[in-house]
Amino acid sequence: MQGQLRVSALLRGAALAGALLLVPPVLAAKAELNAEVPAQKWKALRVRDLPKDATIAVRVDTSGPISVIFVHQGEQPSFPRAVRPAFSGTAERSLSFRITVPVAGTYYVILDNRRGSQARQVRIRIEAVPARPPAAKPPPRTKGLDST
Secondary structure (H helix, E strand, O other): OOOOOOOOOHHHHHHHHHHHHOOOOOOOEEEEEEEEEOOOOEEEEEEEEEOOOOEEEEEEEEOOOEEEEEEEOOOHHHOOOOOOOOEEEEEOOEEEEEEEOOOOEEEEEEEEOOOOOOOEEEEEEEEEEOOOOOOOOOOOOOOOOOOO
16 A cells, blocks of 8 residues: 555544533544555555544545546455445546545555556645434423423
8 A cells, every 4th residue: 555544533533522522523533645646556545543424525636547446444455456336437627526524443544556658746635524413302292291
């Protein structure tokens, strides 16, 4: 693996800190990385410890066409053979996507330039937002009591 990006336990840590201090938790963790992906090569950027149902927003700006693949850690060792990505797309100059994490764990953003004849300069921005807790149900109404 040639590149690495960590948006690690910030989400869980922020939520825990907020709960312990009885203040609202930090809403998001952000990271930005610049990388060069040589022609005929790929790089995988690691996004660690994502909780299930967190929302991940990714923006990729590139100097030319490059494939972008978002996979769970269980799929990454299979790459470049067939993988079942949570997201796959091609950035001509830029690409943005948002995904809800289907399974907790570590994910990889793979920048695939194996078909390219030139190196690509890539800037990638990732924002992770923890899942919202289920809304509290209102207390049940009491039957037969009316206030006047």
